[in-house]
Amino acid sequence: MQDHARWHDSDTFTPHHVREPPHRLETEALRKLVPVLALITALIASGAPARAEIRVMPEGNRNAEQPSVPGASVRRTKAGKSTFDAKYEKVRQLLATDSKLMGKIKSTARAYGIDPIHMVGAIVGEHTYNVDAYDRLQSYYVKAAAYAGDSFRFAYEGESVADFVDRPQFSVCADKKGSYALWSCRESVWDKTFRGETVGGTSFPNNRFSAVFFQPFYAGQTFGLGQINPLTALMMTDTVARVSGYERLDENSAAEVYKAIMDPDQSLAYMAAVIRHSIDVYRSVADIDISNNPGITATLYNIGNPDQRAAALAAKNRSGTVEWPEENYYGWLVNEKLPELKALL
Template sequence: MKAWNRLGLTVALAAALVAGSLAVGAVQADAMVVVPAGNRSATQPPIPNTSALRARAFNTTYEAKYEQIIALLKRETKLMAQIKKAAATYRIDPIHIVGALVGEHTYNVSAVGTMQTYYVKALAYANADFAFRYKGVAVQTFLERPEFSRCTAKQGSAELWSCRDQVWDEAFRGKTVGGVAYEPLSFQRAFFQPFYAGQTFGLGQISPLTALEVTDMVNKVSGFDRLTPDRPQAIYRDIMDPDRASIYIAAIVRDSIDAYAAKGFDISGNPGITATLYNVGQPRRRAAQLRAAVASGSDRKLPVENYYGWLINDRLDQLKALLGTTTQ
C-alpha cells in the first residue's frame, strides 16, 4: 500500500512539474511583446547631416541612390538567390536583408554598377598588409587592460564583443586615461578602420567589429572559420566578398532579433526596426535600455525606427516586390 502511495505521489509530482513548466512557458509567451509592422511615426525622423554631406559630395540625391540599389537588386539575380538562401538558413524573412542593403546604399555609400566591382575590392583588401590599431596600440594588446576584465566571462562572440564595445564607451571614449587622451570615437572607428575615416566595407557595409560579434553564429550555422582581430585580412575577405555578404547580413539580423527576444520583444515582423539596428548597431545594449524603460513605467513601450528604418517600412511594398512577395 505504501509503495502504491509513493508511486501515486511520484506521478502527481511529475504531473505538477509538467503543468508548472507549461504554465511558465505560457507566461513567457504572454510576456513577449510583438512589435507591430509599420512605422511608429507618420513622418520620417531627421536624417543626419553626415549623410546629406555625403550625397552632396557626389552630386546625388537620396532618391537617386535609392533607385540605384533597387536597380542593382533587380538586375543581380544571383544576389537575390543568395539573399533568399541566407534568410532561410538563418530563419529570417529575406525582406530584412533587402532592407539592410537598401538603407545602406540610400543613406551611406552608393551602389556600384555591377557586382564585379565588389569582387575586385574584396581581393584588394584581402591582399593588403594592415592591423587593427589605435594610436599605435594593437586592439589585442589594448583588450588586455584591466577595464575589460569584466568581459572575460562572457559566453560567445556576440556577448564578448558587445561587452568590449560598451567598456570602451564607458571607460575610454572621449576621456583621458593614464595620461592618454582618447578621442570621442566609437570602438569601431577607433580600432577597426585602418585605412581612412569614412572607409566603406563592400556590399553590406559590414564593419569588422560587427563581423567579430556574429562570428560564432556564422561559424556554427555556415561553417566559416571564426574571425579574430589578429587576422584582419580574413575579416576583410568575409565582409567584402559579395558571396559572403548576404550570410553575414542574415546573421546580424538574426542576432538583433535574438537580442530583443531575450528582453521580451519580438521584432521579427518589422523590417524597419531590424534595418534601424543594422544601421546603429549595439542591439543588446538597446534592447536592455528599452526593457529598463518599460520596467520604470516610461511612456517608451516599443522600439522606434530611425530615418533609415522608416524608409524601409515606408517602401515595403516595392521592396517585397523584389522578392516576389506582397505585404499582407
C-alpha cells in the first residue's frame, strides 16, 4: 500500500496577482483537499490498478442435475449395504438430535466469522459420500481416544517427512511465514520435483503428498467429524492455534496430529479454518464472494486446493466474461438440501 504524501504549507502555490488572502474557511477546505488530490495523482503516476469489484456468488446450483458421484464412493456405500439417501438421513438425524454438537458448530463458526451452514454442509457431504456417521457425538470422542496411545510416524519407505522436507529441493520454502504458506510450498515442491519421479535413487509414487507421507494406514484416509487429513491440519495449525487456542501441531508428533483431527472439538475448529480460508482466498484472488453459497464451500472442502482454483478462475475472468465456480456432486447435494439443513440451525 502506498504511503500518503506528506504536505506542508510550502507545497501549495499562491499566484502573485492575488492581492487579498482567501477566506479562512476556504483555506482550510483547500488544505483538506490537497492530500486527497496528491494521493490520486500518485496512484495515477504509479499505474496502480484499481481494485476489482467483488462479485457476489449467486445462491443455488449452477448444474440442473447432480454431477456424477465417483465410483469409489459408490462402491464404498454398496459395500456397507447402504445408500446415499440412507447415509444423508443418518447424518441429518445426528445433527437434528444432538443439541450439544449443534451448539459447538455454532460457537466455532462464530469464532471464525462464518455462517454455521457452511460447517453443516461439509459434515453432511463427508458423511453422505465418504464415511458413515456415528449415532452420537460421544462416539467420536471414543474413537479419538483410541488413537491417543498409538505410536506411528509420517514417513515413506523409512524416511520421515521431517527428514524429507530437509532435502535441498525444499530450500525455496525456508522463508515462508506461517504454517499454511510453508506446507503449501512443500506440497508444490513435491508435485513439481518428486511426484512420479526417481530422485536420489528413490522412486516416488505418482500420488498426492498427503497420501504418500501422511496416511500411514491407507491412502485416502481422513479422520473424525470433519474428515480432515493430516497435511491439511498441519497447514491450518497456526490459524487454529491463534483463533481457538489449541496447541500447534508438529510433523514429528504424528499421534498428536491424529488426536487433534479425531477430537470433535478440534476437528470443528480445523473445519472452520479450512472454510474460512476458502472464502478469503476466493475473495482476494478471484474477486468473488462465495460466502452465500454453501454448495461451493462444501465443494472446495471436498476437493481442496482453493488457492490454485481461485487463481485459475481469476485468470479465466480477466477476459471480461464472468464465470462462477461450479459445485461438484457433493456441493450439489448441499445446495439441493439447503432448506432442510438451514432448518437444523
